[in-house]
Amino acid sequence: MIEKGRISALQMAVLLYPTVVATAILVLPATTGEFAKQDMWLSTIWASLFGYFSVFIAYRLHSYFPQQTMLQYSETIAGTVPGKLIGFGLLFFLIHTNGMNLRDYGEFVTGNFLQQTPLIVTVASMAFVCAITVRGGLEVVARSSQIFVPVFIVLFLFIVVLLIPSLNPQNVSPIMGKGVAPSIKGAFIPAQWFNELFLISFLLPYLHHKEKGLKWAMLSTALIMITLIITNVFALLLFGNITSSFTYPVMDAARYISVADFLQHVEAVVMAIWVTGMFIKISVFFYAIVVGMAQWLQLSDYRPIVFPMGFLVIIVSMWSAPSLQKLSHFSSTTWPFYVLFFLTIIPILLLLTAMARKKISLQSSNVERRKS
């Protein structure tokens, strides 16, 4: 096997958490608010259903092929040539998406803090750090996330608690004033973030105790859901009808904090949340890319391709969009279907094929047994 390291189920859970939360935490209220208005917190609940489903599919596939990642079992299930094609598509998707993640990260840092700094510098430095981590192996990625995720959660709660005095509970009504439809519409894009949880198919084979995998993955999904509901509810209670008119509502919410006239200007905390979260998110994607690529090309080690893939991801991040407008337009129009196709539809088809095959082979073995 290409990866020698093993992680615990808890480590897997802390890897998954920022993989969804990191990007979502900043833009989610704006994205869901645009469609769902004051029902945006409901959208998160609908969206999380996709997360549970994704984890479930990944786990079912994993139980058929406990030692393999998606790249490998797609070949086993669909045959060499179609399997390679699926693998190519998936890798292309992962590289593109990670490029976009990296770009998202860079756009936020450049747009809000380092306005004069060239985008390439912020993006490349992040990619470099992630590359070093990924090169260290899965255990290194997992352990760094074990360190960062608690920091992430504490800082997040810090902001949430300080915002409490500025909230106006009336902003939440009317609940479902226009029926359920708006909140479901608003759920579509965040649902795709939840679909990214399918990346656990790259982590499950390397668990110490495989039987705990499903439980922890589900727990992690629940925690993600709770975090995102809190994010949405707080943004909504603070900004009400203007939530979706901000690029990064959570950032503006943090800037609004002022407790007793001296505890203010805490936006650096948001920056810290963003950087730690994105670091893990990009690393997890990055890890999936290099392991997947090595398996696709049947290399014996993935380390040599870490830096080259890193360059590729940087270039994709630069090429993926000319501006933030184009980037967010793409992420809210084309990209959701893109994710849905690679991380939900293909896995479902693979699972169905695998189940059908198993049935057939069971039947044929039964037939053989009867014959003999």
Next chain:
Amino acid sequence: MKLLRKTGNRKHVLLLCLIPIFLSGCWDRAEVNDLAIVSGMGINKTDEGDIKLSVQIINPKAIGGQGNSGGGQSGGNPVTVETAVGKTIFDARSKLQEQFSRKLFEGHNRVVIIGKSLAEAGIRKHIDFFARFPNPRLRANVFFTDGKASKILKVIPNLEVDSAEVARELAQLQIGMNVTIKDLLQQMASESGDVALPRISVNKGKLGEGLRVNGTAIFKKDQLVGQIDDKVTRGLLWLIDQIQLSTVTIKPKDAKGYISFKLLRSSTELKPKIKNGTWTMTVNITTEDDVAENETKLDMMDPKVTKKLEKQLEKRIDKRIEMTLDKVQKGMEADVFNFAEAFHRTYPNQWKKAKNKWEEKFPELEINIQSTAKIRRPGRSTGPQGVPPDKEEQK
């Protein structure tokens, strides 16, 4: 560790040394002594329709040396105010930048003062700058002034360092309304879209100048339609549940002199109702008061007396609010009370249909005020002070 030794320690150390290069953020390095810290901004409109932007900048010479030299430096004034004209706020800002040796920085901007000329022309399009440009904060307080905004900024107050700080403190005391940029954006985007801003003015005293929040400016959509004075503003504050520092003085019917009450807390609830096509709004106000001063000879410990006083207090509040409604609802036809939002929240379906007719509906809207006043404590004294017990008025 073994792995580390194998690949070579030196390589890793070198790598570690290279990483900090990325930490410094060289391009965006900003030294405090290269920044001109903006503490207040004022916007007016010129006759040609351009934006006239005034900024109040903290004077580092005067502030920094205060501790040691006792403020006797040539720097003099703690703040300086400069003005420039441009097509937009940002355009005017760039013209201002030409006059300063330091980079303008709005990160600590505390107040935005809107002059009358801008208020009459419409404010919506100009607020965008404060929510888009990275530096300014949504927490800055917004004021209206009946004249030039720069006049307010130029005031050198007695107690605080600069007038922006005075204005912010005044807003937080909630003598008038307390509106931040965020609140203003929300008001403009609300169902009615009508806006109310506190009015600030220069208060000339014998010892020097000060600021005063007296009254409120009422905007229909984003255009100024009228101003209300202190008294009417109190009614508005009751209605929008922002009342905090309040003194109510009443004259009891059956005794000589006045009694003053100090407001402890108050809550206002809007209860919209649609019945058989008629829209009504019920305003429930509950307020708790303490007796602060008693000129009369009434015994404040007597529940019967306080009961009567409570009734009078309630009437007083009702009257205030009616006065406000009369001026703002009937006179200016501006819904700054969030009534539209209240209907939208309780009756989303009916609201959707009647939304376009709200402007006609609002002035005719029937409003019931139901206030409940509770006198909680008599204060430090019980009966009237300085009156022999047998001469207290019995009632």
